[in-house]
Amino acid sequence: MQHPYRVMIVDDSAVIRGFLTRWLKDEESIEVVASASNGVYALREFERARPEVVVLDIEMPEMDGMTALPKLIEMDADVKVIMASTLTLRNANISMQAMAKGAADYIPKPESTREAKDKDNFQRELVEKIKALGATRRKKSGQAAPSSDGQVKRPTASAEPVKKSLYRNTTVTLRPNKAIGLPQALAIGSSTGGPQALFSVFEKLKGKISLPIFVTQHMPATFTAILAEHLTKIFGLPVAEGIDGEKVVGNRVYLAPGDWHMTVKKDGTDTVLSLNQNPPENFCRPAVDPMLRSLIDVYGSRVLTVILTGMGHDGLKGSELLSQAGGTLIAQDEASSVVWGMPGAVATAGLCNSVLPIQDIPAAIENAVMGRPL
Template sequence: MKTPYRVMIVDDSAVIRGFLSRWLNEEADIEVVASAVNGAVALKEFEKHRPEIVVLDIEMPEMDGMTALPKLIEMDRDVKVIMASTLTLRNADISMKALAKGAADYIPKPESTRQADDKEIFHRDLVAKIKALGETRRRKLGEQTPPPVQPTRKELPPVASASGGLYKGANVELRPFRSNGLLPKALAIGSSTGGPQALFSLFEKLKGKLASIPVFITQHMPATFTAILAEHLSKIAGIPCREAVDGEKVENGHIYLAPGDWHMTVVKDGTDLKISLNQNPPENFCRPAVDPMLRSLDTVFGSRLLTVILTGMGQDGQKGCEQLAKSGGYVIAQDEESSVVWGMPGAVATAGLSNAVLPLTSIPGAIENALTGRPS
């Protein structure tokens, strides 16, 4: 029998603590071992119960979530903290800062627990995040974990990576890359859980090196959060980044971020390329989703699209990468060790669709090599 993931809920609302505890305790592989009314109480409860995952409210009396966050991580560097907040610009900005300071993920609270759809989405997302983060923690620590959600292929021996080393991760077979000698004309990035932190790190190292191409990002996030993420990325990358606008012309040296609740695609309009947004049904339970972005970019750029799939839950991006593989595009997947959750990059890697599986710290160099034509 697998031991349940141990969770602590920290929120000043007794109502929220109550319904979260009921929801989570209904899951066979989740157990709420503690709850706290603020950060100060949370530190004491954490010491007693040692939860693996903490759902941490931002705004609380006596000690708020941002104050408690580094103290919790100091007590256990492997604890997975999910920041929970109401969907406001201020809280979205605080959540981004929390991710940069060590929080594993965030989740917006529903505006009303009486709205069935809002409750269902919040419930589903919170349970999925807890299980994914709990599994990642236990794998890292070598502890017993419930069976992984993703199907696995047979064990393969270490294989040569496109960067010249060996990727020793299980179930990974790299797709050989046949260069046509032409440089990439665009960069596409897909990410979810852990994505903001990964994007911050990526663009910090790529500052000043992306002026020659457009960059397209789909990060699973609600609308308020994508606006704040774009602001942060614009400062870090040193080139304009904003939520994409329907009908705007695509320009080199610009980063286009899919706005929350909208799929982002790119279409040809004569000699120009333009952004096209839509609210077609969610794909992989997500809107925005990576797959529709990749499908459209493959149609426009084909083999001259460079794609990076970063940390995230689920399999969004896999089908898009299947199309890219047929076109001969170059695909980099983040490796398991550096991913907060190895769902999206793992799905691409284990399906044999990636040309390289790299730690996050090596991906900026691989991107620069591809853009300059240097051998990698």
């Protein structure tokens, strides 16, 4: 077995530090190498322990998380920082700013460590994030990861293989673009690293697209409201959490609210949003798959879908249906993804028309909308 991922916990609460350390000790592939009560001590411990992943609290005395973040990244540009905060509007806004300044991800602290459900969900999510981010760091540096994140479907034999500039030994199979008619809707799915990727895409798309845009980003409710505000400022058009029964129109972005699946349906001649709290899919609510299924039901092949950075494989089943319907699919490449889980799943399954670095995706979207080659 390879060396476990090295983790540092930074939180002003000794109780929280204790909980996190005990929970993570249960994982053979994770080792807590240091803990600190504020940013000042974190910087001192960082020099000694050299962690690969840091779980960083936002609110701390003497030096808070936002002050410590750039200093940690300056010490090690490849360190993966997970911001930890309680679910408040202020902390959600700070977490969004932190990700724009180099944090890899965020995690909301459980409201109660005594509630088994809260504890189990938080523990599972934290472990998954540490493993995914640690694996990404090691892969970029050519180191072996202590465990595999699972298998994904391999390319189909009928498609033409095209080698992309991803990581060593990575080959994806591209599907010819045979969409019938121009796209009538743009769907975007993302998770870990998604806010940063969304900021990049929407900044370059400003003023260049008028389709209705549907976005599912794995986030709790408080965070999706803040994400919508940030995207509105960047994009210049309304971006808001979807409302059940809302009529779908162009020049608008519909963001799946935290804890709700967002789908669309026909209501006479109109297309309207439909929100539900059906069971999580791929451990997620909102999830990308139900959004894609409903969009395909309404728009058929005229759905342009983009799968951005994220853990797991949410969006894979929906993308399989999209491929069968003849829609167009773009995935973010491995090199520019914080975690190549979701985009990697659809890319290596041979479902994509194009696999691109994040900076090239807006131009590809514009080309698809205009009927030009990707």
